[in-house]
Amino acid sequence: MLKAPVEGEVKTRLAKDIGNVAATEIYKAMAEKQVREIPEGWSVEIRVTPDDKIDSVRDWLGDRVDYEPQGGGDLGERMARAVEDAFWKGADEVILLGGDCPAITTAVLQEAELRLEETDLVIGPSLDGGYYLLGMSLGDRSLFDDVDWGSERVYGQTMDRIEQAGLDAAVLEKLEDVDDLESLKRQQEWLDAEMMGRLL
Numbered sequence: 001m002l003k004a005p006v007e008g009e010v011k012t013r014l015a016k017d018i019g020n021v022a023a024t025e026i027y028k029a030m031a032e033k034q035v036r037e038i039p040e041g042w043s044v045e046i047r048v049t050p051d052d053k054i055d056s057v058r059d060w061l062g063d064r065v066d067y068e069p070q071g072g073g074d075l076g077e078r079m080a081r082a083v084e085d086a087f088w089k090g091a092d093e094v095i096l097l098g099g100d101c102p103a104i105t106t107a108v109l110q111e112a113e114l115r116l117e118e119t120d121l122v123i124g125p126s127l128d129g130g131y132y133l134l135g136m137s138l139g140d141r142s143l144f145d146d147v148d149w150g151s152e153r154v155y156g157q158t159m160d161r162i163e164q165a166g167l168d169a170a171v172l173e174k175l176e177d178v179d180d181l182e183s184l185k186r187q188q189e190w191l192d193a194e195m196m197g198r199l200l
Contacts, residue, residue, distance in 0.1 A: 001047050001075075001079060001082065001096060001097070001098055001099070002031060002046050002047065002048055002049070002057065002099045003048075003049050003099070004048060004049065004050060004053030004056060005024050005027055005031070005057075005060070006024075006053070007020045007021060007024045008020045010023065010024055010027045011023040011024065011026065011027045011100070011178075013180045014026065014027075014178065014180050014181060014184060016180075017180060018181060026184065027099070027100065029191075030099060030100050030101075030102050030178060031100075032061070033102055033190075034097065034099055034101075034102075034104060035061060035064070035065065037104060037105055037106045037108075037109060038106070038109060039106055039109055043091070044064070044065040044066065045065065045066045045068055045082075045086065046061065046065050046066070046068075047067075047069070047070045047078065047082050048067055048068070048069055048070060049069070049070040049078070051070065051071065054067045054068075054069060068082075068085070070082070075149040075150070076144030076145065076147050076149060077144065079096055079144055080141045080143075080144040082094075082096065083096070083136065083139050083141075084139055084141070092137065093113070093116045093135060093136065093137050094135065094136055094139075095109070095113070095116075095122075095133060095135035096134045097132065097133055098132055098177070100177050100178050100179070101126065101132040101175055101177045101178070102178060102187050102191055103176060103187060103190050104124075104132060104133070104175065108124070108133075108172065108173075108175075111172065112124070112133055112172060113135075115135075115172070116136070116137050116170075118170070119137075119168045119169060119170045120136065120137055120162075120167040120168050120169065121134070121136045121137070121143075121162060121167055121168070121170070122134075122136075122169065122170045122171075123135075123155070123158065123159070123169050123170075123172065124171075124172040124173070124174075124175060125155045125171065125172075125174045125175075126155070126174065126175055126176060126177050127174060127175070127176040127177070128152060128176075128177055128179065129151065129152030129153060129154060129155055129156070130150075130152075130154040130155055130177070131154065131155050131158065132175055138167075140165055142161055142164070142165055143161045143162060143165065144161075145161065146161075147161070
């Protein structure tokens, strides 16, 4: 799930500290890193918003992955649609990722894949109360209903939905998204020289 890197529309809290241009470059670098971390052999689809930015995102990230519009609705509706489409296309498992958690590594993604072999879902909580990863071996739209997207309640509410649906979930290590200058500083160990060069 990826928002097109339009200056002034991505990483707005970070932009208050470092400016729109630098914040957009950091956002782009994090997304590029995430694509590089995806294990070989995975089928990857990037869901883009706004829908009319697909071509520009493809020009930026290249043809290693497929691209689809996110479509309308809140984040939950868009994620539910992505999951349903993936299973309809024949996927056995679906893993949803955001684009702003540089601590996600190939090893984290491989662990998520392994955990999905033994449970219904896998979730990676983030320090801000959301989650950086949600994987599932079955589609259940109810997981995305009545969630306060963008709030610190997202992870807790999603775990409630999982319990209400009678599903089992494996929980990965807690990681931090980059939303502001302080979280960016804390994530420097994951940021390569190219990424930091965009900030300076």
